[in-house]
Every structure is written in structure tokens, then in C-alpha cells.
Amino acid sequence: MQGDGAGALAVRLRVIGFASDFGTRDPYVGICHAVIARIGLALRVIDLGHEIPPGDIRGGAALVAQAAPFLPAAPVLLAVVDPGVGTDRAGLVVRTGADALLVGPDNGLLPWAAGALGGAAAAYAIENRALMLEPRSHTFHGRDVFAPVAARLALGLRPAEVGPPLPVEHLARLPDPVVVVTPGRLTAEILMVDRYGNLQTAARLEQLTAAVGEGGSAAEDGSLPGAADDRVLTVEAGDNALAARLGTTYGSVPPGEAVVYLDSAGLVAVARNGADAATALRVGAGDQIMISG
Amino acid sequence: MQGDGAGALAVRLRVIGFASDFGTRDPYVGICHAVIARIGLALRVIDLGHEIPPGDIRGGAALVAQAAPFLPAAPVLLAVVDPGVGTDRAGLVVRTGADALLVGPDNGLLPWAAGALGGAAAAYAIENRALMLEPRSHTFHGRDVFAPVAARLALGLRPAEVGPPLPVEHLARLPDPVVVVTPGRLTAEILMVDRYGNLQTAARLEQLTAAVGEGGSAAEDGSLPGAADDRVLTVEAGDNALAARLGTTYGSVPPGEAVVYLDSAGLVAVARNGADAATALRVGAGDQIMISG
Amino acid sequence: MQGDGAGALAVRLRVIGFASDFGTRDPYVGICHAVIARIGLALRVIDLGHEIPPGDIRGGAALVAQAAPFLPAAPVLLAVVDPGVGTDRAGLVVRTGADALLVGPDNGLLPWAAGALGGAAAAYAIENRALMLEPRSHTFHGRDVFAPVAARLALGLRPAEVGPPLPVEHLARLPDPVVVVTPGRLTAEILMVDRYGNLQTAARLEQLTAAVGEGGSAAEDGSLPGAADDRVLTVEAGDNALAARLGTTYGSVPPGEAVVYLDSAGLVAVARNGADAATALRVGAGDQIMISG
Numbered sequence: 029m030q031g032d033g034a035g036a037l038a039v040r041l042r043v044i045g046f047a048s049d050f051g052t053r054d055p056y057v058g059i060c061h062a063v064i065a066r067i068g069l070a071l072r073v074i075d076l077g078h079e080i081p082p083g084d085i086r087g088g089a090a091l092v093a094q095a096a097p098f099l100p101a102a103p104v105l106l107a108v109v110d111p112g113v114g115t116d117r118a119g120l121v122v123r124t125g126a127d128a129l130l131v132g133p134d135n136g137l138l139p140w141a142a143g144a145l146g147g148a149a150a151a152y153a154i155e156n157r158a159l160m161l162e163p164r165s166h167t168f169h170g171r172d173v174f175a176p177v178a179a180r181l182a183l184g185l186r187p188a189e190v191g192p193p194l195p196v197e198h199l200a201r202l203p204d205p206v207v208v209v210t211p212g213r214l215t216a217e218i219l220m221v222d223r224y225g226n227l228q229t230a231a232r233l234e235q236l237t238a239a240v241g242e243g244g245s246a247a248e249d250g251s252l253p254g255a256a257d258d259r260v261l262t263v264e265a266g267d268n269a270l271a272a273r274l275g276t277t278y279g280s281v282p283p284g285e286a287v288v289y290l291d292s293a294g295l296v297a298v299a300r301n302g303a304d305a306a307t308a309l310r311v312g313a314g315d316q317i318m319i320s321g
Numbered sequence: 322m323q324g325d326g327a328g329a330l331a332v333r334l335r336v337i338g339f340a341s342d343f344g345t346r347d348p349y350v351g352i353c354h355a356v357i358a359r360i361g362l363a364l365r366v367i368d369l370g371h372e373i374p375p376g377d378i379r380g381g382a383a384l385v386a387q388a389a390p391f392l393p394a395a396p397v398l399l400a401v402v403d404p405g406v407g408t409d410r411a412g413l414v415v416r417t418g419a420d421a422l423l424v425g426p427d428n429g430l431l432p433w434a435a436g437a438l439g440g441a442a443a444a445y446a447i448e449n450r451a452l453m454l455e456p457r458s459h460t461f462h463g464r465d466v467f468a469p470v471a472a473r474l475a476l477g478l479r480p481a482e483v484g485p486p487l488p489v490e491h492l493a494r495l496p497d498p499v500v501v502v503t504p505g506r507l508t509a510e511i512l513m514v515d516r517y518g519n520l521q522t523a524a525r526l527e528q529l530t531a532a533v534g535e536g537g538s539a540a541e542d543g544s545l546p547g548a549a550d551d552r553v554l555t556v557e558a559g560d561n562a563l564a565a566r567l568g569t570t571y572g573s574v575p576p577g578e579a580v581v582y583l584d585s586a587g588l589v590a591v592a593r594n595g596a597d598a599a600t601a602l603r604v605g606a607g608d609q610i611m612i613s614g
Numbered sequence: 615m616q617g618d619g620a621g622a623l624a625v626r627l628r629v630i631g632f633a634s635d636f637g638t639r640d641p642y643v644g645i646c647h648a649v650i651a652r653i654g655l656a657l658r659v660i661d662l663g664h665e666i667p668p669g670d671i672r673g674g675a676a677l678v679a680q681a682a683p684f685l686p687a688a689p690v691l692l693a694v695v696d697p698g699v700g701t702d703r704a705g706l707v708v709r710t711g712a713d714a715l716l717v718g719p720d721n722g723l724l725p726w727a728a729g730a731l732g733g734a735a736a737a738y739a740i741e742n743r744a745l746m747l748e749p750r751s752h753t754f755h756g757r758d759v760f761a762p763v764a765a766r767l768a769l770g771l772r773p774a775e776v777g778p779p780l781p782v783e784h785l786a787r788l789p790d791p792v793v794v795v796t797p798g799r800l801t802a803e804i805l806m807v808d809r810y811g812n813l814q815t816a817a818r819l820e821q822l823t824a825a826v827g828e829g830g831s832a833a834e835d836g837s838l839p840g841a842a843d844d845r846v847l848t849v850e851a852g853d854n855a856l857a858a859r860l861g862t863t864y865g866s867v868p869p870g871e872a873v874v875y876l877d878s879a880g881l882v883a884v885a886r887n888g889a890d891a892a893t894a895l896r897v898g899a900g901d902q903i904m905i906s907g
Contacts, residue, residue: 043651045644051516052345052638055388058338058369062391065336065367069393074651076644082517083595095641098648098757100655111595114570166570168585171391223637224668277700277752292754299753302669302697344809345638348681351631351662355684358629358660362686375810376888404888407863459863461878464684 042129042182043100044073047092048108048170049080056168060106060175063161067179074099083111085137086202087313090219093140094293096128105141106178107132114166119154119173120199121187129187131178133169134194136202148196155191205230206316213320214239216296218313225304229317231296236288240321261288261321263298265309272298272319288319335422335475336393337366340385341401341463342373349461353399353468356454360472367392376404378430379495380606383512386433387586389421398434399471400425407459412447412466413492414480422480424471426462427487429495441489448484498523499609506613507532509589511606518597522610524589529581533614554581554614556591558602565591565612581612628715628768629686630659633678634694634756635666642754646692646761649747653765660685669697671723672788673899676805679726680879682714691727692764693718700752705740705759706785707773715773717764719755720780722788734782741777791816792902799906800825802882804899811890815903817882822874826907847874847907849884851895858884858905874905 044064050056057078064071076095080088088109096105110117110133122130122138125146130138134153142148154177157164161172177190207230208215214236216229240261263270263286272286278301281287286305291297298305298317311317337357343349350371357364369388373381381402389398403426415423415431418439423431427446435441447470450457454465470483500523501508507529509522533554556563556579565579571594574580579598584590591598591610604610630650636642643664650657662681666674674695682691696719708716708724711732716724720739728734740763743750747758763776793816794801800822802815826847849856849872858872864887867873872891877883884891884903897903 043655045648047641047644052370053372054513054515055340055370055384056515058340058367059388059391061367062338062369062388062393065365066391066393069336069365072651072655074644074647076648077638077641079639091641095645095648098645098652100648100652112572115572165583165585167582171585220640222640222642279698279701289753290751292751292757345663346665347806347808348633348663348677349808351633351660352681352684354660355631355662355681355686358658359684359686362629362658405865408865458876458878460875464878 040184041068041070041072042102042104044071044104044106044178044182045076045096045099046073046106046178047076047080047088047095048078049082049084049088050078050108050170051082052078056170059171063171063175064179067176068183071179071182080109083109084313085109085111085135087220089137089140089202090313092137093144094220096141096144099128102127104128104178104182105130105138105145106174107137107141108170108174109133109137110135110169113169117200118194119169119177120194121152121154121177121181121190122148122196122199123150123187125149129181131174131181133174134200136200139199139201148199150187151194151196151199152187153191153194156189159185159190207231207235209235209239212240213318214296215316215318218311218315218317219295221306221312224299225306225308226291226297226299227305227309227311227317228291228293228295228297232294233290233296236296236319240319259321261319263288263309264318264320265311265315268309268311270298270300270305270308278302333477334361334363334365335395335397337364337397337399337471337475338369338389338392339366339371339399339471340369340373340381340388341371342375342377342381343371343401343463344375345371349463352464356464356468357472360469361476364472364475373402376402377606378402378404378428380513382430382433382495383606385430386437387513389434389437392421395420395422397421397471397475398423398431398438399467400430400434401463401467402426402430403428403462406462410493411487412462412470413487414445414447414470414474414483415441415489415492416443416480418442422474424467424474426467427493429493432492432494441492443480444487444489444492445480446484446487449482452478452483500524500528502528502532505533506611507589508609508611511604511608511610512588514599514605517592518599518601519584519590519592520598520602520604520610521584521586521588521590525587526583526589529589529612533612552614554612556581556602557611557613558604558608561602561604563591563593563598563601571595626770627654627656627658628688628690630657630690630692630764630768631662631682631685632659632664632692632764633662633666633674633681634664635668635670635674636664636694636756637668638664642756646756649757649761650765653762654769657765657768666695669695670899671695671697671721673806675723675726675788676899678723679730680806682727682730685714688713688715690714690764690768691716691724691731692760693723693727694756694760695719695723696721696755699755703786704780705755705763706780707738707740707763707767707776708734708782708785709736709773711735715767717760717767719760720786722786725785725787734785736773737780737782737785738773739777739780742775745771745776793817793821795821795825798826799904800882801902801904804897804901804903805881807892807898810885811892811894812877812883812885813891813895813897813903814877814879814881814883818880819876819882822882822905826905845907847905849874849895850904850906851897851901854895854897856884856886856891856894864888
């Protein structure tokens with residue numbers, strides 16, 4: 029449409045990454061896909077996950093931030109975990125330093141993803157009714173507000189056309205995840221527990237090293253300092269504890285045993301080889317674990 | 322774009338909306354997608370939901386009817402909840418007043434969706450073996466009959482080519498959902514319970530108003546009459562009851578409290594703010610609730 | 615279509631079928647889709663199922679082998695169930711007699727699918743670091759190794775470019791499923807239990823016939839020999855048993871009763887009409903059942 033033929037057009041479309049707490053049992057995700065296709069049949073949507081626990085803004089923020097950097101360049105990121113839908117919380121478009129456009133509610137869901145995509149550079153409150161489905165419901169802004177705006181942005185709409193600018197420092201923000209380093213002990217909040225029962229904490233390698241390391245640094249291949257040694261660490265949560273070794277992957281330890289490693293997001297994690305670490309420690313996202321040794 | 326070659330072709334392809342009770346654990350949904358792609362690589366399929374409870378025709382009919390109106394114009398709607406697969410129940414193509422083409426078994430699954438897409442205008446029994454996969458199984462007509470027919474219709478096949486016409490008044494129909502209005506009380510069947518535990522009933526605003534309203538009508542913004550007042554309603558199911566207020570959204574009431582509102586499908590619904598109304602009332606789809614006050 | 619521009623290109627892209635044990639709760643599947651889209655925006659991915667039980671190589675092999683033959687011709691099949699990720703198990707590309715390219719770990723996951731796609735013709739160990747994401751994690755080769763390689767193969771990369779050839783007879787293989795035929799009794803391993811509770815065994819029609827048949831052969835329409843007779847079979851697993859009849863589909867027997875039939879993959883299966891056979895027999899994939907009569 030904008031010069032010469034379908035090729036040129038396709039090149040300019042932004043891919044839409046889409047995450048929500050809508051679940052896959054109900055028709056909500058499909059309806060949002062349908063709304064986007066109605067607005068632009070050529071638009072490409074990549075589902076990043078829709079099983080965020082209902083209303084879990086923090087879990088959603090962690091998931092979206094982790095997936096976002098792998099999207100094609102300059103994506104639209106449509107994220108909806110919105111327990112305050114229909115109240116006076118704003119709807120947002122956030123433009124980042126990497127030219128990503130994030131769309132979702134102003135409740136803390138988006139800033140971590142914005143940080144992972146170059147940092148929030150500008151934000152706008154979605155107020156332009158011409159972009160919304162009518163009648164607009166009070167309980168499904170994913171369908172009536174966020175999906176249509178995401179589709180139009182993917183087709184080339186400038187963010188400023190959705191509504192008035194908001195200072196990025198005024199956006200709702202979640203408390204930072206807890207990470208506390210003391211001599212011999214790392215205390216870290218769990219960001220995600222995956223289906224394998226692996227625990228991802230908010231701690232980075234240097235924090236683990238500062239707490240329990242021996243001054244080493246990660247080898248070029250991403251393995252942990254001391255990964256080859258035999259030292260036993262203790263991973264605790266409340267009254268439950270696991271003995272663990274440093275390693276690079278599940279198979280670094282015998283079946284059933286626990287390993288502390290850097291996971292695929294570059295964060296300190298705990299797993300059991302072929303078994304479930306979260307169940308053994310009785311923990312979930314938002315809980316804290318202590319690693320000592 | 323509309324004169325020559327692939328562009329012109331793409332414009333004429335129908336989008337396929339696809340819903341089933343196949344679940345996402347088994348390969349059945351993926352196999353149907355593969356079959357459609359084999360027949361037309363350019364075809365676009367939008368999944369509307371595959372976690373309809375196994376064999377739940379009524380739940381499937383409600384889901385499909387709710388999602389269908391949001392599909393791009395003139396869609397093919399492929400819907401499969403088919404406990405009678407391989408028996409003498411017919412396979413159907415239904416053409417609607419809005420030029421949608423519905424494909425699925427003749428067991429009551431399709432008529433509500435047809436109603437949401439302009440009403441059934443014509444129906445055909447799928448009998449043309451040349452359109453089916455061979456060998457045709459007795460237990461997976463989604464793969465062998467319905468998906469191939471949906472794909473060919475999306476590519477331009479005329480519905481009459483699938484087989485002989487059937488009078489639309491002879492199609493299998495589900496009993497209408499129960500809605501009973503008496504002075505001071507609305508009794509309504511639950512159509513869907515979503516993952517948040519929100520209850521969608523089959524009742525419309527005017528029925529709620531006739532039962533418990535004060536003669537008001539919905540404001541232009543979709544809020545319920547009396548949504549601003551303080552009147553307490555009672556929502557009952559068997560021995561369980563919730564006190565509820567009229568509102569427009571979950572946040573209309575304090576956390577944990579119940580609200581009666583018009584949901585995103587325009588139906589009377591019951592939710593608890595940040596909590597699960599269905600579990601509190603111990604109800605599911607197909608049960609009835611009473612709203613009084 | 616094969617002369618000029620985008621049309622010619624589209625013809626040459628391979629479709630990617632994708633199955634894993636990543637689940638849909640975590641962002642892993644979406645991240646792999648994102649990685650593929652980054653490498654080739656026009657690539658088409660068909661999800662074949664991501665709810666393979668965590669680490670269940672055998673269940674994954676059965677699912678992938680069953681879905682693969684329905685993909686468009688010459689597909690790339692990306693399959694990841696990889697409990698040994700990051701250890702010295704190789705990553706594979708397997709080329710089959712039907713020009714399919716299979717990508718995944720060398721742990722037994724791929725050979726059954728290769729058999730369903732014309733048989734393994736050549737295999738290569740993925741060692742070419744230029745094809746992988748950097749930094750390459752030790753725990754998510756789906757993202758860092760297999761998805762990028764699958765994307766490049768779909769775009770036209772020759773398999774030999776991924777790394778050195780491996781003799782196909784050296785690939786890791788799972789033990790064959792157990793099927794034992796004795797007079798009056800068929801003992802067969804369960805390959806899959808689907809969400810309806812239907813049991814798919816590894817046995818073929820001729821094995822059932824040899825054990826309990828009367829010398830008949832399957833009719834042209836796929837019905838079992840004896841499907842019209844009244845003979846009662848016994849299906850046993852441990853201390854549990856069901857009386858069953860031969861039939862062609864669920865509706866061949868009254869509601870709640872059991873039927874032995876050839877399923878949509880052409881394998882001997884056991885179901886209950888509108889009910890769950892697996893729960894009644896307390897069995898799952900990998901268990902064995904005995905059919906006698």
C-alpha cells in the first residue's frame with residue numbers, strides 16, 4: 029500500500045506478541061485474535077502465553093519481560109492482566125528505546141517488559157474512542173480497547189494518536205523483586221516456577237557469587253563458578269530444604285538431586301534432575317528462597 | 322492489490338474460525354491444522370477454543386456463538402463436538418444470512434452460532450466423498466471430513482457442492498436456555514463459567530429489569546439501571562447464596578464481594594471482585610441461578 | 615508461481631510442525647515461535663501439541679509420529695522433549711525418505727516419526743555454532759539450537775550444513791512397544807490415552823484378528839471383523855476389567871459400555887461410549903492391556 033506491492037507492505041507491519049491471563053478454556057483469546065484479524069488480515073500474532081494465573085499482575089510482568097526480547101524487531105506487545113478493567117485505571121501505549129510498542133493496562137504489568145526492550149521512552153493514555161470497538165464493554169478491554177489499538181499500531185498508527193502523553197515516571201510500577209546478599213547467604217524472590225517445577229529467582233550470577241561464591245566469575249560458556257567443584261549448598265524455604273550442587277544443567281547432578289544453575293534467562297535457578305524442585309520446597313512464584321553454603 | 326495474482330486470491334480467502342472439544346493435550350487440533358494447511362497453505366485459521374468439555378455440545382454451542390461475531394466478514398466456522406461421530410448423524414454445512422459458512426455435526430452445535438451470524442439461510446449434508454480424506458476413519462471426522470470441507474469452502478467451494486440440501490428447520494436444535502421472569506425474581510440458566518469463576522447467564526438486561534429493576538433502562542454506557550444505588554440483591558443456587566450489588570464491572574464492588582452486571586456479550590452475569598463466584602455458589606454451566614431483591 | 619518473486623519463494627518454504635513438553639503455562643513455546651519469526655517472518659508453524667508430560671520421551675515420540683504424516687509435504691518437524699538438555703547427548707537433523715527434516719535431541723524422540731515419514735535416510739549432528747543463538751543456554755536448546763536450525767532448514771538450508779553426518783543406525787532408539795499375540799489373547803502396550811479416556815494400543819488389526827478374530831479381515835469401510843456380531847470380549851489391566859464388544863465407533867455400543875475398535879491412526883483401541891475407559895481400567899500410556907474372548 030505504501031510504495032510498491034505486498035513485499036514493501038509486509039516489511040513494515042509490526043509483529044504482535046500477545047500474553048494474557050485469559051486462559052485457553054474460554055473464548056477470550058480467540059476473540060482477541062479475531063478482532064485483530066478483522067482490522068488487519070495480514071497481521072501476525074505470536075502467543076507468548078495465556079495461562080498467567082487470573083489477576084496475577086506480577087507473574088504476568090515476569091513472563092512478558094522474559095519473552096519480549098525474542099520477538100522480531102520493533103514489535104507490538106499486547107499484554108492483558110487487568111483485574112481493574114472498567115475502573116479508572118488508564119490504558120497505556122508505551123514506546124521503548126528499542127522502538128517496541130507495549131499495549132496494556134497501567135497497573136504495573138508493562139514496565140518490566142519495557143525495561144527488557146530498551147526502557148520506556150514515552151507513554152500515552154488510550155483515550156481515542158475512534159480506535160475502540162463499540163459498544164465498549166466494561167469488562168473486556170482486551171477485546172474492545174487493547175487488541176484494536178495493538179492492531180492499529182502494528183499497521184502503522186503513531187502512538188501519539190491513541191491519546192495524551194503520560195510522563196513515564198508516573199506509570200504504575202510493581203515493587204522490585206527481593207534479592208538480599210549477605211555473607212554466605214543469598215535470599216531471592218522466585219519470579220517463576222515452570223511446569224517442570226524449576227524455580228527461577230530474581231538473582232543474577234554476581235549476586236550468587238557475592239553470597240556464596242569463591243570469587244570466580246562465569247566461564248565464557250555460561251557455567252557457574254565452582255560448577256565443577258563438589259561443594260554442597262543448601263536451598264531453604266520455610267521448613268523445607270534441599271541439598272544442591274552448582275552445575276550448568278539438570279544433568280549436572282544425579283537423577284532426583286538438586287542443582288543451582290544459571291537458567292536460560294540468565295538468572296539463578298534451582299531444579300531437580302528429572303524431578304520437581306518447587307513441590308519439594310513447597311514454594312511458588314513470589315515466595316523467597318535462601319541459598320547458603 | 323485486487324487485480325492480479327496472489328493479492329487478489331488472498332482477498333477472497335475466507336478465514337477459518339476453529340473450535341472443538343479436542344483439548345490441547347492430544348495431537349488432534351494440530352492434525353486438523355495440518356490437514357487444512359495441506360489443502361491450502363495460505364489459509365488462515367483462528368483458534369476460538371479447544372477446551373470445551375469432552376462431548377459438551379451445549380457448552381460448545383455457547384462458546385462458538387459468542388466468539389463467531391468477532392471473526393472477519395464471511396468466515397468459515399469449523400466447530401467439532403461430536404460424541405456421535407461415525408453414527409448416522411449428518412455432517413453439515415450451514416450458510417447464514419451474513420454469508421458465514423458453518424461446518425460441523427448435526428447435533429445442535431451450530432444453530433446458536435448461525436443465529437449470531439444472521440440466521441441459518443441454507444444447509445447441506447456433507448456427502449461428497451471426493452472432499453474427504455481417505456481412508457475415512459469412523460472416529461475422527463474432524464480430521465477426515467470437517468477440516469477438509471472447511472478448507473475447501475475457505476478456498477471458494479460453493480456449499481451446495483458438499484451434498485444435498487437439508488431444510489434448515491430440520492436441523493437438530495438444543496432446548497433454549499431457561500430464563501424465567503417473575504416479580505422480584507429472575508431465574509436464569511448459566512451459559513458459561515469462565516476461568517475467573519464469573520457466571521454468564523442466558524438473561525438479557527430487559528429480563529433482569531423486568532424482574533428486579535425499577536423501571537430504568539441501561540444507560541448509554543452500558544451500565545445497569547440502579548448500578549449507582551445501594552440496593553442489595555440476592556443470588557442463589559441451591560443452598561448457596563451471595564449478597565450482590567448492581568454494577569458495571571468487578572471493581573464496582575469491594576474485593577471479594579459480588580456484583581451483578583452486563584458482561585461483554587451483553588448478558589446478565591455474576592462475579593466476585595478478585596474472587597470466584599462459581600465456586601462460592603457451587604455451580605457450573607447448565608445450572609440455574611436466581612437473582613432476587 | 616515458480617518464476618517470479620514472493621510466489622516462488624513461498625513455494626519453497628517448508629512448513630514447520632512443532633511439538634514439545636514445554637506446556638502452555640510457561641513462555642517457552644511462545645519464545646520458540648518468536649525465534650522462528652525473527653529468522654523468517656514468512657515461516658509457517660503448526661503446533662502439534664505442547665502438553666506432552668514433562669520429560670516423557672516415549673509419549674512424545676508416539677504423539678509426533680501420529681501427527682507428522684498429516685503435515686504438508688516435505689515438512690520440518692521440530693520436536694523437543696529433552697531431559698538431557700545441555701549434556702553430551704547430540705542434537706539431530708534427520709532427513710527422511712519423504713524429504714521431511716526432523717530436528718530434535720538424540721534421545722529416541724525422532725525415529726518413530728522418521729518411520730512415519732518414509733524412514734530415516736540420513737542424520738546430522740547439530741554442531742554449527744553459527745546457526746545457534748548466542749549466548750547459548752545450557753537448559754533451553756529448544757530456543758537456542760533446535761528452533762533456529764528448524765527455521766533455517768525451512769528457509770532452505772541443506773541439512774549437511776548443520777554438522778557432521780551420523781549413521782542412522784547409531785541414533786538412540788526407544789524399545790519397540792509390546793504387542794504379544796497368543797491364542798485367545800492380545801497383550802498390547804498403550805501408546806496414548808487421550809482426553810476422552812480412549813486407549814490407543816500399539817496393536818494392528820491383524821494382530822487382534824490373530825488373537826481373538828474368526829479369520830475375517832477388515833471390511834473396506836474400516837470396520838472390524840465381527841463388528842456386527844454379539845461376541846463379548848474382555849479387556850483387562852491388572853485387577854480391572856471391562857466387558858467390550860467389537861465395533862467401529864463409540865456409538866456402536868450403548869452409553870457407558872466399552873468398545874474395541876480401530877482408531878483414527880489405524881490402531882486397536884478401547885473406548886467407552888460417552889465415558890472414560892482409562893479411568894475405569896486405571897491405566898495410562900506405557901501400561902499394558904489384555905484383550906481376550
